[in-house]
Amino acid sequence: MPLQILALHVKECNTAEYETLSDSEPELSNLPPDSPDLSPATEEKIEETSDLLKYSDQIMSCGYTGPINDQNKGNIKRAIAMHATARRTLMLQQLREGLQLYHLVDIMEKNKEVCRSLFVFEGGNDQVDSQYIVSHLDPKMSESGTLKHSKEMQILNNFQNFLMELEEG
Incomplete structure (x- = not known):
C-alpha cells in the first residue's frame, strides 16, 4: 500500500x-x-x-x-x-x-x-509512469558479479514490474 x-x-x-x-x-x-x-x-x-x-x-x-x-x-x-x-x-x-x-x-x-x-x-510532456519513476532511481548497487548484486537487480526488476502492474490497472 x-x-x-x-x-x-x-x-x-x-x-x-x-x-x-x-x-x-x-x-x-x-x-x-x-x-x-x-x-x-x-x-x-x-x-x-x-x-x-x-x-x-x-x-x-x-x-x-x-x-x-x-x-x-x-x-x-x-x-x-x-x-x-x-x-x-x-x-x-x-x-x-x-x-x-x-x-x-x-x-x-x-x-x-x-x-x-x-x-x-x-509542466513538460513527461508522463509520470513506471518508466519515469525507474529512470529517476539511482540505487547504490553492490559489486557487479556478486550474489548480493544479482539480488539487488532482482529487487529492482520486481519493483519496476510492480509499478507497471499498477499502471495497467
Whole structure:
C-alpha cells in the first residue's frame, strides 16, 4: 500500500497539497476544496448514465446512503467528492508520517521550493509512469558479479514490474 500511495501522490499532487505536506503545522483536514475534485471522467459517468443503480455498490462504498436516482445526482457527486477528500487526507497524513521517519519533513520545511519538484509535477510532456519513476532511481548497487548484486537487480526488476502492474490497472 505505501508504494501505491506514493505513486498516486507523485502523479496527482498539486501545489496546495504539497504546501500541506511540507507545512510545519499542517492542517490536513483543511485541504482546499478544489484539491480532491471529481475527475472529469467520473463526473461525466455520473451525468451521462441513465441507470445509476448499476453503480450502487461503488456509490454506497463512498458513504452515500440516500436514494440512488437521477434526482440525487448532486448529492451522490458530493458524497463521492467527500470520500475522495477523506482518502486524500489520509494518504497525505501517511506520506507525511513516512517522510518524518527519515526527517525529510524538516528538510522540506526549510527548502520548500527546492523540494517542490519532487512532489509536484509541473509542466513538460513527461508522463509520470513506471518508466519515469525507474529512470529517476539511482540505487547504490553492490559489486557487479556478486550474489548480493544479482539480488539487488532482482529487487529492482520486481519493483519496476510492480509499478507497471499498477499502471495497467
